[in-house]
Amino acid sequence: MNTTMATDFLTRCFRPGETIALLLRREQPVRIVQRIVRLEQVTAPAYMRWLAHENASGVNVYVAANPLRSGSRKRTKECIAEVRHLYLDIDSDGDSRIAALRASDIVPEPNAIVATSAAKYQVLWSVEGFDFATQELKLKQLASAFGGDAACTDCNRVLRVPGFHNAKYTPPHPVTIEYLSGSAVRPDDFQLVSELPPAVLPLRGSLPPSATGKHTHSEQDWAWVLSELSSGKSATQLTEELAGRRADKPNPLYYAQRTVDMASARLALLAGTSVHDVIASLEARHAATLPAALCFTRAREIAQTAAHMIACRKLT
Incomplete structure (x- = not known):
């Protein structure tokens, strides 16, 4: 385990004093524990040693991608304080999809790419100016455009923490991270499709009148x-x-x-x-x-x- 990598990741993702959600999951037998804690508590050496001990015993370590409201006791959507990240889970054909994403001119450079196992990745963008509806839309568009997991579109989604091991495999696979950019991006930086042609438009000929009698x-x-x-x-x-x-x-x-x-x-x-x-x-x-x-x-x-x-x- 590399607790220095984990600490660095968490302090890049969250601000001092923020409340974050950790999820600890053991696969066999299944056991899930959630901890709602302050950033400073998680990054303390003693807490990191405890997480490393749990990880070494077969527990996977995750963190919610967005901070929680102060005083929260759960990780529901209603408890999320603000949108801090966009993320994309790539679970198949990972290397070619990452290459396509990095060569693309329709999305900004990611802030980080987390290698969760062989040829499987989580891509992260630090963002500002996003409301929850815009985040969900962009997450769906990202998954559609680059072949990501379409289920990963919730604001309370959890991510693997780099520095620990992916305990789903034997032997466990180290979760690593590559940082690409330190700048936060805004909704307009993503030129994903925002105006898909309506599915009910006729193939040819005139369009049905809209409510205003005009067409966009x-x-x-x-x-x-x-x-x-x-x-x-x-x-x-x-x-x-x-x-x-x-x-x-x-x-x-x-x-x-x-x-x-x-x-x-x-x-x-x-x-x-x-x-x-x-x-x-x-x-x-x-x-x-x-x-x-x-x-x-x-x-x-x-x-x-x-x-x-x-x-x-x-x-x-």
């Missing part, structure tokens, strides 16, 4: 792109035109690429093309401009989202 710019773009693709216009030409039309967007090219890719994926799936072939087509479209790992991750996410849109429409 994004709805107009979506209908126009579908119509142009259906008439045979190339995706490359259409992307350039849409980017030029939507200079009001923070990243017009990314917005245009995603809209055109999503529309072309949807059209292809409705025409009977397999998801596998749609992914391959999207990969080929961007192979010259994106790293291979990122190209595959984005293509898969778009194809899966398009398939989900079609499924949702069939249910309406």
